[in-house]
Amino acid sequence: MSQVPSVLLSRPGAVDGTGADAGVAAHYGAPHKEQQLLAEGLAVVDLSHRGVVTVSGPDRLTWLHSLTTQQISDLAPRQSAETLILSPKGHIEHALHLVDDGETAWLTTEPGGAEAVTAWLDSMRFMLRVEVADVSHRYAVLGEPIGRPSAEGEPLAWVDPWPGPVGDTFCYGPEGQEHPGHGRAWRELIVPVEDLEQAVAGRPLAGTWAAEALRVAAWRPRAGVDTDHRTIAHELDWLRTAVHLHKGCYRGQETVARVKNLGRPPRRVVFLHLDGSGHVLPEPGTELTPVDGGRAVGHLTTIARHHEDGPIALAIIKRNTAPDAVLLAGTTSAAQTLILTP
Incomplete structure (x- = not known):
């Protein structure tokens, strides 16, 4: 499903992004100032080019748990997780930002990824009580430098766990306060497209250039940008937030365990x-x-x-x-x- 350019591209000074970030503003005419405002926690970023997929039904969390890399079977409402879809050989195919509202699991994907994620998940349903839908045309994503879950009455938000560590995992890079991403505050609101302007709430807008600069400074990997067809999670130090090392079988688990236990990436x-x-x-x-x-x-x-x-x-x-x-x-x-x- 093609992504419609964001309504926020009509803002004065907006310059359309390129490549994976086409369809939303790279900047609004003042990239340096926008980045400063974002770093200070004052601006928001239009990420409505991200794909949005919903998984509903009583088996949704245990089913997603069995297919992906993170422990999510016991995810509480409004709690966030990051999880990966791997190839049979353990290469990263998709990174999912997941938050559950108690009835539906909301997944956001890299731009252009929702259709493939939906098709693959749908092919894996079998007899389980789950329904999968690509709702990218109905929902938009808005990034903001806030590190807490959304409260009741607020739009549902995925909170970035980077740099973790999260759960039973392993870190290849610095841990704790030594990691440059320590203290990173970032979440992504999922809002109906028609409510995007309301969710901005008059705050300054920063483009994706600003968000990408802060991501790089935090050493935070991004699927499809920092990955290629043979990337494994260990190479990007992605086990720290997206991989649980002692959970049930999932596609690609053998590679995850073998590289962790027997060698180096x-x-x-x-x-x-x-x-x-x-x-x-x-x-x-x-x-x-x-x-x-x-x-x-x-x-x-x-x-x-x-x-x-x-x-x-x-x-x-x-x-x-x-x-x-x-x-x-x-x-x-x-x-x-x-x-x-x-």
Whole structure:
């Protein structure tokens, strides 16, 4: 189902996003100011290009629990979870933001993902009492820098658990207050499309550029942007919020357990500071090579301009790359600042 451009793109100064974020504003004419307002907890971000899927019926939570990576069979009303759909070989196919209202589980997906998620879930229903529907055309998502669940009378909200850890899991990167994402406050309201303006409630709007910069600064992975066809959750340190290591079988579980118990992931996510002296930053997918020459060791996945740190990025590199490596992204110098060690 194609996504209709957001009504908020009619706001003065709105510039449509590109790629995965087309259909909502990349910015409203003042990207730097918008990011500052968002970081201060004052602005909201239009994410109505995200897909929205509902799963209703008395078996919905135990059924979703059996199909995905996180412990969700006992999810309480208005409690949030993040869970992954994996391929049979354990590669990430979809990341689901899940919140249940007591009668229906609400899942939001990356843009363009709702149709595929709905079709796959529907194919797995068998005789269980569940109903799956793609309601992306009827509901919109609004991101805001608030870290609490919604109260009764407020729109249903998914609260980002990053950086966790959540439940029985494992962290490849820093834990506790050492993690740059510590203290991240973020939630996503699910509102009827016709109520989107009302949900904004007169607050300043920030574009997706601002949200992406804060996401990168928190080392927070994003499916379809920081993943490719062979990404496993360990490589992005995604076990910490989306994978329960001691639950029943689900598709791809063998890979999750084998890599965790017997080895190390072949690649890892890193946070990079980019040389900001040039006017043009490298594009996602740009190969990373050692500054002193040699073969590529990885590639950029997300690039952003942070209001304090300047040009920053997430990248996927070979695990054996030296912790103090300085890499070239095309002709741009990239200083590596994150090493994941199990």
